[in-house]
Amino acid sequence: MASQQPINATLQRTLKWIVLLVISAVATTLLHGSLHAGQPHLYPSQYASTVTAPFNQPSYYPIMAQPPASYRPVGEWVGRLILPTVEQYQQMAQSTQETDWVWMEVEVAPADASNWVGQVVRLAWQPTPLAQAYVNKASRDVRFAPEVQKTLEAGILHPVRLNGRDRVGPLQSLAGARPFDDVTVVLRGDVQREDMEISIDDLSNHSSLNLPNNSPTLRIVREPVQETGRYYGLVQFVEPVLPDNAALPTQCPGSPPCTSDWMRVRHYNPVSRQFDGAEEIIRIPQQPQDKDGVYNMTTRDLAQSPTGEAGWYISGALDQAGVFTVQAMQPRSMVQLQPQQTVLGFRRGLDYINFRNWETVETRKGTIQTVLVDPTVNRSGDALVDWQEGERVLVMHLFGGRGGNHAAHESLILGTYAGHFSFGLGRVVRDPFTNDLIFDIDYLQVYGNGSDGTISGANTWRNYMGNLIRGKAGTRPVSDVLIKLDTLTEDYNFGGTRLSFFNELLGELSLIGARYRIGDGSGDSTITSATSCVQDSAQGLFLAMQRFRQTIEANPQVMEWMRANPNDPTTQRFRRLVKLGTDLANHLTPMGVVRWDWSQNAEVLMGVRSEDEQFISIDDFQIRNLLTGLISWRTALPRQAHDELSMLFLTNSAKLWFLRPNQIGGNDPGIEPLEATLAMGGWKLPFTQIPIFSVLINRTFGGVTIPTAIDWLITLAVLLGFGMLAFAITQTAYIASPLSSATPFLSWQPSPLPWHQSLLTLIRFLFVPALLKEYVFRVLLIPYPKPWVSTFTWWSWALLALGIYMVYHLLSARLRRSKAATSPILLVLVALLGLACTIAYRCTGSLWTITVIHWAAVSIWWLLLGGQQWHNAALRLAKP
Structure with a gap:
């Protein structure tokens, strides 16, 4: 009798385990039955072609089957998401006010929760203020736009099972992103369990499908990460x-x-x-x-x-x-902390980003390049010292095209292949198999509707790159840049107040990804001139930086602590963050104007505007979208954002680790890597890697930057300085000029032309010579003054452009047989005007400011200071 009690306890635990399995099996069967009863029609697409294969269906893999000990789980909690019915959401909202949750079929669980494996449980959010605020901002009513049907018929996937639902949150949009319940996720961060005790007596009354709040629940604080495999x-x-x-x-x-x-x-x-x-x-x-x-x-x-x-x-x-x-x-060689090449020094780093990273990519098929760029050390051995376990990195992802001779190959269009851009977050971790240090990368995808089933949001490298169904590693060349910069990746401790830009960026990009999954309510994440993977990823970075700075600067305790501790490493690091934030703001708003939608989104996130207002602009092509896209033109193409942000971070002393797989894995002879390019970047000068048309396009767009008030003050100062120097030179030298007996070069002699002819002259001078010459001889010939362009390099090009400008002036005078145009005093003033405009361009970076200087100088001289009379006198003296 003494041993009977333990035996009964064992039997009760066994019976409870059997009951749970039975309930889970019934729930799974009914859930699957309800889903398959009204499956949406699939139009031809990559997803439709692959989903029917038996080995691509969840039922092909028994949940309870355990592999040998040589395998490890991909995470502590792994499971497949199942979209609840509308009725289940309504019942949960009435009973607990929870609007965002999903079913999850648990496939992997921690050792102390092994009885959860095989169960269908509720996955919901923890009731923390941050988590609930995130859910509220990400939730939208979904009502498909009329154009969705056309793109569905073209093979584009939309969240068809969510159409017509109210308050679709990030979990619901993740589970319902594809037509079938085949989204596997791994849970990160704090995961809390709410166990449910079930007895034999409860079984007859249990209805987990009708009363989901009675189900076992896992509660999370951050969005699940999409994963492949268990x-x-x-x-x-x-x-x-x-x-x-x-x-x-x-x-x-x-x-x-x-x-x-x-x-x-x-x-x-x-x-x-x-x-x-x-x-x-x-x-x-x-x-x-x-x-x-x-x-x-x-x-x-x-x-x-x-x-x-x-x-x-x-x-x-x-x-x-x-x-x-x-x-x-995933190839191990790519994530090992053993770079194939180390590039030291700032200038060599710029050269690698601009010309070497994608050099002869078509010959690299099936290979991987890993390159570490470090501007802060002089020896290769020192470059690896700071890459220690636990280090975090910001990731920038760019993929190129699937070229080759395949019938469906991709190719350059007008010398351009856009590719795709996203951010991600990575860590240096200890490999559980080898005990070596490796990189662990999660992408934060902002991904428009496509045909392969790729979903916006957090994706592991395995899921986004290595997945055999839709991964990019086997078909596309990829450039991942891992950015190690303490201002971005290390947490801030302001005397006990801890803040993290890393977490801020994770939240911003997760929010944008969640809104993308449902097209911000329209069901259609259309790529437009103003909205795309790169534009909205850049928006996330812009908003995260803006909010983080505002959070710190609005905290009086933090600001007081920094004033009291000006030399503390945290204070110094924040100052570097402010500088980086200024550089980023200037880069992401190159026209000098913050996009209207970015400004509105910032106000929504800060609580100034209603959370019901639209967060992402996803309209069809419109003039407003085109103009909006031009405001942030430096992030219009993925390659440009990838390269220029790399150079900007390098300028701020970041260490960059490039991972460059090029269609790796098995060999498909019908495809070849295709470079992701700048605008017209596929057209290069012969025998060089210089994309000449891209250079001219970038300099053109850079030059049309809208000047600020300070820029106009600089312009006025340069113009006044030129005027005073020109007057001093002419008053000193005009007596020695051969033309001095006719008329001085500068004197108060208003033009005798009627006012309407003077007005026409002013308009003509504005375009020719002012705008035309400044555009050609300054904007096109001189690098745009960006932080990564050294002063020596910039002035070398500027003086060369000034020399070309003078040569052009002389050649033009000879062709016109104008001896007046070759007058020594005029040549001196032309050179002085060119130098003044060069200085103004260096300071303002705007075509409009230097055009105004050129136009004002020529117009005032011609119409007010005797320029027309001097020119006529010079022509008379020049006649034989």
């Missing part, structure tokens, strides 16, 4: 094999026969630190081609790929036959 391992591919009961794929890239799906691998051995661990035969299923005949991956030549020399991280799960089936891959 477990991952570190292996080396040995060779393809073909088991007796298997067959070769019938379709694949290249000429038949196809390579086998099955691969013999060796696991990494932490004892020997070699790939001499357990051997295993895994499956890497050949993905179907999409409607255009494009394959997202292939196993052809995969075992011989040079990117796999250091091994591959493979993630996936056991299939129904107990075979580990790969769903995503």
Whole structure:
């Protein structure tokens, strides 16, 4: 009898476990049944082509199947999101006022919560002020715009299951982003459990589907990160094999026969630190081609790929036959803290960004370049010292095109391929397999509606890049820049008040990504001249920086602490942040004007405007959008934002680590890497890497910057200084001029022309010579004065442009046979005017200010100071 009580307790726990499994199974069955009862129609697309393959469906992988010990979970909490019904949301809102939650089928859980695996639980937010404020800002009623049907028919995916729903929040938009419940996520940050005790007596009354608030619940404080696979391992591919009961794929890239799906691998051995661990035969299923005949991956030549020399991280799960089936891959060599090349020094760093990063990309297919750029040290060995475990980095992502001879290949249009841009956040972590330091990267995607099922929001590298269904690594060249800069990545401690720009940026970009998933309520995240991945990612950076500074400067305790501790490292770092913020603001608002939508969004986030007001501009093409896009033209194209922000951070002493995979993995002979370019950047000067048309376009747009009040004061000062110096020179030298007997060069002699002819002369002078010459000889010939352009370089180009300007003046005079134009005093004043305009351009960076100086100088001389009379007298004296 003494042992009977423990036995009964064991039986009760076992029975409770069985009951939970039964309830979970019933819930899962009913949930799946309700979803499949009214599935939306799928138009031809990459997603529609791949989702029907058995190995791409969640049911292909039993949840309770555990892989061998050589694999590890991809996270503590991993699960598949399931979209609740409208009725379930309504019931939850009535009972608990919660409007944003989803079902999650738990696939991986911590060891002390192993009984949660296999359950369908509620995933909801913690009731913290920050989390609830985020949900409120991200929630919108969804009513599809009329144009959505057209893009649906063209194969673009929209969140069709969310159409007509009210207050769609970030969790709901994530679960309902695709037509089926196939979004896997990993939970980060603080995760709280709300267990539910169920007894046999409760079973008959339990209705978890009708009363979701009675379900077990996981509560989170940050948005889940999209993930691929449940477990991952570190292996080396040995060779393809073909088991007796298997067959070769019938379709694949290249000429038949196809390579086998099955691969013999060796696991990494932490004892020997070699790939001499357990051997295993895994499956890497050949993905179907999409409607255009494009394959997202292939196993052809995969075992011989040079990117796999250091091994591959493979993630996936056991299939129904107990075979580990790969769903995503990542080359270890790319994330190791062992750069292939180290570039030291600021100037060499600029050269790498401008010319070397994408150099001859078409020849790099199947390779990876890892390059560390450090402007702060002189020796390569010193460049790695600061990259320690726990370090955080800001990530900038850019992908190029899928070129080659494939029938559906992408190509340059007017010498341009835009590509895609996003930010991300990374960490230096300890590899659990090797114990070495590696990079762990999450992208914060701002992604418009597409055909492959890529979803805006936080994505692991595995999910966004390595996913076999839609990942970019196998088909596109990519440039990821990891930015290490303490002003951005290290938290601030102002005498006990802790603040983090890193977290601020995470919140801003998560919010924009969530609003993108539902098209801010319209269901359509259309790419326009004013709205795109790069424009809105830049907006997130702009708003995060603005809000962070305002938060600090509005805190009297923090400001008082900094005044009392001016030499504290935190105070010094904040001052550097202010400088960086100014540089970023000048860069992201190059016209000198903050975009109207960015300004409105900042007010929405700060609580000045109603949260119900629109956050993202996603209208169709309109003149207003075009003009709005021009205001932030430096972020109009992904490549320009990627390169110029890299140079701006480098100017602020950042260390940059470039990761450059180029269509890595198996070999698809029909595709080649295609460079992401600047505007017309594909057209380069022969035998150089200089995109001459891009240079001219950038200088043109840079020059049309709208001057500030200070710029106009500088312009007035330069004009007055030129006038006084010109008067002094002419009064001293005109007696020695051959023309002095006719008339002095400068004297008060208003033009005898009628007022209407004088007005026409003023208008003509404004355009020719003022605007035309300043545009050609200053704006086009001189680099725009950006922080990363050194003073020596800038003035070298400026003086060269001034020399060309003088040569042009002389040649023009000879062609016109005008001896007056070659008068020594006139040549001196022309050179002086050119130098004055050069100084003004250096200070203001605006074509309009130097045009005004040139126009005012010529007009005043011609109409008021005897210029017309002097010119006529010179012509008379020049006649034989």
